[in-house]
Amino acid sequence: MALSKRSTFSHGVHIHDMKYLSKDKAIEVMPAPERVFISLAQHIGKPAQAVVAVGDIVSRGQLIGKADGFVSANVFASVSGVVEKIAPMRNPQGQMQTFIVIKNDNLDTTVTLDDIDKTDGKQIASRVGEAGLVGLGGAGFPTAVKINPPNPVDIVLINGAECEPYLTCDHRIMIENAEEFVKGARFLSIALGGAKIVVGIEENKPDAIEILSKYDDITVVPLKKKYPQGSEKQLIYACTKRKVGCGKLPATTGVCVFNVQTVKQTYDAVELNKPLYERVMTVTGKGINEPKNILVRNGTSYEEIVAFCGGLKDDARKIVSGGPMMGRVLTDLSGYTKKTDSGLLVLAKGEANELEPTACISCGRCAQACPMHLMPMYIDLFTNVGDYELANHYGAMNCFECGTCAYVCPAKRDLVGSVQLCKQKLREMK
Template sequence: MSTSLLTFAKGGVHPQESKEIAEHLAIEKMPLPEEFEIPLLQHFGAPCQPLAKKKDRVEEGDLIGQAQGLGANVHASVTGTVTDIGTSKGPVSLSVPSITIARDLEAPDKVYSPSDWKGLTSQELLQKIKDAGIVGIGGAGFPAHVKLAPPPGTKVDKLVLNGAECEPYLTTDHRVMLEKPEEVIEGTKILLRVLGISEGHIGVEANKKDAIEVLRKALEKQNLEGLKITVDALQVKYPQGSEKQLIESVTGRKVPGGGLPFDVGVIVQNIGTTKAIYDAVVLNKPLYEKVVTISGRGIARPANLQVRVGTRISDIVRYLGGTKPDLAKIVMGGPMMGFAVSTLDIPVTKTVSGVLFLTRDEIDDSPYGPCIRCGWCLEACPMGLSPNEIGLYVEAGRSADTAQFGVFDCFECGSCSFVCPSKRPLVQFIRLAKQKAKR
């Protein structure tokens, strides 16, 4: 592989990509189902305060959930009538508060017209992003308006857009970069204006050569007005898309343990988030629909679907022709960091990047054994931690003592579990250790 490709120094793995299933499928707009179940917790922080009541009529794009403290607003995905204020199942937590809307079958889709944003101040742009409920689409759903307002005294000089999409199977960012390059670049300009800086980098893994070429051609046609925006080709290595690893790859800067990107003068945003910021600022459109990869060999028809938030997975499966007989596991997210689910009655949220329908041949469900002290997990860990020791301490009932091994610096990428010859569930051990240590 060419040495000109950027990457991080420590650890990383090379799982089978399986992107060929969906990477050539253009974004397809899914027809609207008759009912939407919209969670009021789709972000890092506290659930939103519901603003709608049962039997209320709401219009597409209406604010129906007000952010409380650290959070992000939630909007109606369709025009219709509120039929329930209850709870919804989620892939991680057992249930979250939600609003169910029965769609008005006669209501037309809302039409958004572009407006000029160039005369707006950074604070006015930030307010638009906040009002639209933008969160980190590719991760834990951290509110974008908070991330874009680092603490006073912080010196930020670089913006890095995460177009790595290093998780196997997932192809949403790839398709957005291919099909909406102008919007991605305009969103980059908006982000640079908000941050008051001039240097932006779009990091894209080299397995998306077509996206790199399309973005670079789109940049050549742009009047950047003094801005420096580059498209940087990254080596194909997981977890290239993790914030700290991406920052090291693109800028050479290393975020210290326990630190945040702004500690080294960098802000990172996902490609999908950047497109959503374009929509919020240019079109005045809140975040209530997104592109989701539906992949795996257990679904009748894979797709990159543009779906409204609140669409149930069961509706997606029905639209794509159902599942295949050899379906063995359903995963929300990617296979490395996603969560297996046991039901299709889960709604799509702002942070769902993909839903995978995996057959027996695509998973490994063999039982795990004892640690054999091979050290492979130490070599694979991009944070330089000791996953083996954390696992052993958890099994010994000493989760509270795992901080010495850097458990809180782990971002649960799954590289350790991937390389373990004993198939030990190291990520699950680490999650359990964090929970117990916090208590």
């Protein structure tokens, strides 16, 4: 069932969503690559520990990295073949991480996890951890931790807002895999003690709202198209009118938020006993020849993905892993996909911002747009002069770096960069 009234949060900004590039493209399965490079640190928390050795023959879905500690996640082989190398390499962000390189033998021998009792919440919760699920929206927080909240939860909120412009993978899953998605949501609800299922969907996805409204046990909340509608705190407020306190976990308000794809993977893990080794990502932007939604194996190189999508256009100017608002820029195509990659975005000339920052004119648009009601112009000012305490007076630590302020800034200042610097300095000072 769907609520008739549109919900939203205060502030935020309207951005042209650019989803027309890929929203009608059905999910395509990308052929497995010759070699996969699987990082052991694809989540927030401690990297997993390799449990295979060079020369081992692994199957698809076999555990190759074991979760190390409470906040960590299992990593699985995405192709069958021989482990060629286990070595530290730089990821696209410049951090050293251990990668496991598997050469594909093209046999695709597959192993699955054992069957579990699908009505037992505890078994579902442990399966979610076993299958290596993390928040697939981009943060990569281990779902196993989220599904064991410190206090009772009465609402399972599924984030179908997909407020990032360009990205359409969640949209496609809600349309194409609605049945699996709903079953996955029910599993999560069982794991959380029978919590109510609420799905928040931005109104620019009317087809998804219509399809999911047919299920009686699911409440669909149509949301106003506004960025950052899919941010956890803003989404909780829009869908349930509960406010998450500063520095608190959403679970304190009795709500657990999951990404659409996490829910779908929960279904795969519980029903099909399939661990997380592939995901749907959107390859889009005006700088790529054929924008697509593709099901891609974990550890595929960006270069092969781009080639699968028709290659770059001549006027490609910027390559981003993730969405255009919060994604990370790539210096080249030498990286490899990980669990959290929701998109590969190639921005063409004229799409990507090329203007240099100029002086702040104190127009106050950033403060008017900030969904957390902070004052980014002063955070920027005081961070640049080194007074981090005063920058925090204007809310630096409450910022979740959604980029709304920098988007609206007429002076094109790097407000997000200032906040990141300020947060880091404040953490160092503690």
